Amino acid sequence: MSSLDKETVRKIAFLSRIEVAEDALGELAGDLTRILDFIEELQEVDVEGAAPLTSVADLTLPLRKDEVTDGNIQQKVLANAPLTDAGCFVVPKVVE
Amino acid sequence: MTDLTNLTLAAARDGLAKGDYTSVELTEAHIAAMASQRDLNAFITETPEKAIEMARASDAKRAKGDVGKMEGLPIAVKDLFCTEGVQTTAASHILEGFIPQYESTVTANLFGNGAVMLGKSNLDEFAMGSANVTSYFGNVINPWKAADGKNLVPGGSSGGSAAAVAGRMALAATGTDTGGSIRQPAAFCGIVGLKPTYGRCSRWGVVAFASSLDQAGPMTRSVRDAAIMLGAMAGHDPKDSTSAPMAVPDFEAALTGDIRGMKIGIPKEYRVDGMPDEIARLWDDGVAMLRDAGASVVDISLPHTKYALPTYYIVAPAEASSNLARYDGVRFGLREVAEGDSLDDLYMKTRAAGFGKEVQRRIMIGTYVLSAGYYDAYYNKALKVRRRIYEDFANAFGTVDAVLTPTAPSAAFAIGENQDDPVKMYLNDVFTVPASLAGLPGMSLPTGLSASGLPLGLQLIGKPFDEETVLRVGGVLESAAGFTAKPAGLEG
Numbered sequence: 001m002s003s004l005d006k007e008t009v010r011k012i013a014f015l016s017r018i019e020v021a022e023d024a025l026g027e028l029a030g031d032l033t034r035i036l037d038f039i040e041e042l043q044e045v046d047v048e049g050a051a052p053l054t055s056v057a058d059l060t061l062p063l064r065k066d067e068v069t070d071g072n073i074q075q076k077v078l079a080n081a082p083l084t085d086a087g088c089f090v091v092p093k094v095v096e
Numbered sequence: 097m098t099d100l101t102n103l104t105l106a107a108a109r110d111g112l113a114k115g116d117y118t119s120v121e122l123t124e125a126h127i128a129a130m131a132s133q134r135d136l137n138a139f140i141t142e143t144p145e146k147a148i149e150m151a152r153a154s155d156a157k158r159a160k161g162d163v164g165k166m167e168g169l170p171i172a173v174k175d176l177f178c179t180e181g182v183q184t185t186a187a188s189h190i191l192e193g194f195i196p197q198y199e200s201t202v203t204a205n206l207f208g209n210g211a212v213m214l215g216k217s218n219l220d221e222f223a224m225g226s227a228n229v230t231s232y233f234g235n236v237i238n239p240w241k242a243a244d245g246k247n248l249v250p251g252g253s254s255g256g257s258a259a260a261v262a263g264r265m266a267l268a269a270t271g272t273d274t275g276g277s278i279r280q281p282a283a284f285c286g287i288v289g290l291k292p293t294y295g296r297c298s299r300w301g302v303v304a305f306a307s308s309l310d311q312a313g314p315m316t317r318s319v320r321d322a323a324i325m326l327g328a329m330a331g332h333d334p335k336d337s338t339s340a341p342m343a344v345p346d347f348e349a350a351l352t353g354d355i356r357g358m359k360i361g362i363p364k365e366y367r368v369d370g371m372p373d374e375i376a377r378l379w380d381d382g383v384a385m386l387r388d389a390g391a392s393v394v395d396i397s398l399p400h401t402k403y404a405l406p407t408y409y410i411v412a413p414a415e416a417s418s419n420l421a422r423y424d425g426v427r428f429g430l431r432e433v434a435e436g437d438s439l440d441d442l443y444m445k446t447r448a449a450g451f452g453k454e455v456q457r458r459i460m461i462g463t464y465v466l467s468a469g470y471y472d473a474y475y476n477k478a479l480k481v482r483r484r485i486y487e488d489f490a491n492a493f494g495t496v497d498a499v500l501t502p503t504a505p506s507a508a509f510a511i512g513e514n515q516d517d518p519v520k521m522y523l524n525d526v527f528t529v530p531a532s533l534a535g536l537p538g539m540s541l542p543t544g545l546s547a548s549g550l551p552l553g554l555q556l557i558g559k560p561f562d563e564e565t566v567l568r569v570g571g572v573l574e575s576a577a578g579f580t581a582k583p584a585g586l587e588g
Contacts, residue, residue, distance in 0.1 A: 009460075016417065016463045017424075017440065018456050019448035028457070031518055035461055038519045039406040039474065045481050052479030053486055055308045056535030056560075057295050057338040064334070076197035080428035089426050094439050 004029045004036065100125035101264040102586075105169055105321040108267055112158070112168045119158070119168030122267075123151035123212050126170045130214055130265045136237045138250075138259040140175045141183050142215040150212040157210065165328040167210030172260040172269035175216035176223055177203050177312070178301040182213075186303040187221045187231035190423045190430045190450025200301025201333045202270060202312045209328040214266050218256030221452045222420065223277055223305045226524035228255025229511060230454045238285060238508050239263035239583035243548045248508040251281030251524075257315045258285035264586055268316040268325050272302060274309045275408050276504075276528025279540035282315055283503035283553025286542040286581065288570070289315045290322045293561045294535035295340035297326075298333030306415035307338075309408075309532050319541060319570045323347035326563065342561060350564035351571040356390030358569065361496035365401035366527060368505070375502050375552065378544045382500055382554045385543075385576035386569065394496055398488040403481050404530040409522060410465050410478035411533070416455075417462025423450060457518060482533050489534045489557075498569050499557040501527050503540040507550035527555060537563045539570050543577035551581065 004012075006025040009032060013020040020028060074087055083090040100122050103111065111117055127144045147170060154168040178184045178196035185191045199207070207213070220230040227249035228236040236255040238248040239262045250259040254271035258281035261269050271278035273291035282289025290313045297312040304310060314325035327347045333339040362383060367376070387393050425431035425446030432445035451459065465474035492499065505526055514520045531538040537560075540553040554573065558566035 012460045012464050012467070014444075015467060016456075016459045017421075017443040017447055018451065018459065019444035028460075031457055032460060032464070034517060034519050035409065035457070036464075038522070039410050039465075039478075041406045042403055042410070042477055042481055043473075045400070045403055045477075045484065047477065047480035047484065050480040050483040050487075052476055053483040054479060055294075055338065056486065057308075057340070058560075059295075059338065059340070061337055062334070062341075073197075079197050080194050082425065082429070082431035091426055092433065092437055092439050092442055 004033050101129045103267065104318045105267050105316060105324050106318065108169055109324070119151040119154040119212060120148060122168065123147050123170045126214055126266060133263050133265055136239060136259050136263060137234050138217055138236055138256040138263065138265060139172070139215040140185055140187065140218050140233045140256070143182055143213055146182065147212050147214050150207070154210050154212060164208065164210030165324060166206055168212060169210070169267050170212040170214050171206070172215060172217040172257055172266035173203055173213050174219055174254055174257050174270050174272060176219060176272050176303045177270060178303065179203055179213070179216065182216065184216065184303070185233070186223070187219045187233055188450065188452070188455065189232040192232070192430065194428055198301060201298035201335060202302065202329050205331060206270070206328055211328065217260050217269055220253035220255065221455050222303065222416070223253040223272055223274055224416070224454050224458055225252040226276065226280055226521055227514065228252040229515065230452050232452060235511055237511070239586065240286065240508060240550055241584055242510060246510045249284065249511055251284030251508065253277035254281050254315060258282055258287060258289070261285070261287050261315050261317060262583060268314060268321055270312060270329070271315045272310055272312050273532065274305050274412060275532045276525040278313050278315060279528045279538055279555055280504050280524055282540040283542070283551065284508040286551030286579070287315060287317055288319055288322050288539065288541045289313065290326060290539040290563070291537065292326060292330065292563055293537045295338055296330050296561065296563065298331070298336040298339045300333055300335040304419040306412040307419060308415060309412060319567060319574045320348060320351055322539065323351060323567050340561065345564055347563060347567055350568045352568060353572060353575070355386065355569055355572050358391045358498070359496040360386050360391050360393050360569065361396035361492050361499040362393060363396050363398040363401065363492070363499060363501060365398050366501045368526065372506060374546050375505060378552050378554065379502050382543055382573060385573055386500065389572045389576060396492045396496060396499070398492060398530065400481065400484045400488050401530055404485055404533055405522060405526055407478045407481045407485065407533060408529045409461070410474050411482060413458040413462035414466050414475050415462070417459045417466065420455070420459055423447060454518065485530055486534045489536060493559045498565050501555045501557065503527060503553035503555040507546040507548065507552055531557045536560060537566050539566050541570050541574055542579040543573060544579070545581055
């Protein structure tokens, strides 16, 4: 039985880059704890010798020629951006 | 409802071919049906002008003798498929107003085959949910009503697609299925829903939830229709590296009606504690129908079944937390920022305002199970259990041709139920998640009614890339069950 405290939830929220109000941390901790309790059941499974299965696609990743296949679509790339300037995405200042 | 909205895809295809009506007429009838049932909230965006334009083009194409597999047939498209020039939201505030500059491969295939798009159907936010109650654009209401007249959920996440097809607003619809999102709403709404083998349909241009599980498929009112539509959606796509480089069979040709000598497996682990009598009975009836049709029914064991849901609720959120990192308020979608905020502030405010509660929970669970110190205990462990689940099916398919199970543990429930605890909602997918983890094709079809008169579905699971057997057995089950019930108000 794992139980998440508010501090841990605050940390997970930051790693997830989701702002969580201080007064919402308690309820969220409860919800996440219930989900973690539910998945805790896996600990009892014997997985000795089992290779992790990341994908069922029985494929080796296909290769293609290393060449430009598109481009010159600046307007399309920027079409849905909330804020642009001179053909660039605009973000808050990150370097002082 | 008119006669034109009550057709199967197959019948509409024949009617168009005979010249009984045009695609424009067929499309206009569905536009009217869509408009008259807006109270069900099945669509986020209706595209009537585009539909008429596509129908006109289809009629012109037909006049020249150029007829695709879905020529002139009006369908709904789940609002998770990027459609060029048409808003695509994934039912999330964070993507409100997003206009894709490209067309998903599956919709491009469908439109190339002549299909007409009526609109973008509602869903659970980012396809995360089993009741269509997490959409930013409101709940979808099931066309079927409870005996007391209460509004019911359509299932999820493809709830708008299922409601549109069951409510005769579209001849068929696209769905996507990560853990049951095609099959469970199909069962709740009394229609057919087919999740193909992972890799059968391209994921390119489908808003990603859990990339190792997501798969597009058809939602229709008959098994034949599922075969027709899958044939028009599927195919290898170099733009999706997990798309299988395999030819698309003639799925309709698989509907021979003959399953004599086939072996159908009945997994004992699916007979879960507390299974409602009516679900157990539905299942037993299905077994009897297949036996009567000449199949032999075999008891099988899928020993890791009970671990499928907890495995899924590690793997899917882990992949989601990674996939949804792209919603950063910079390149597209919502942006929340105040004067003087840092880049981190922008990310955190945007994502808090843009994602709903369930999506936030799953991103955080995914982040947690992937974080240093927990990766091995949770994520890697889940991947190993996933291997066991995969092996269970591989062993079973050494002796059987297909597996028969119930689709969902209950009929559709009232809006508001199962919402007090996230885990309660997750239990809806107990029978659909194992096939998802193993990447196998699964189809739900309606075979009976609950005591309260609501549709119930059975699920057929097949071997990898053997949708043909699933369809063949499904066709026989469909004929034997003779399910003809319709939501109140749509009879006749």
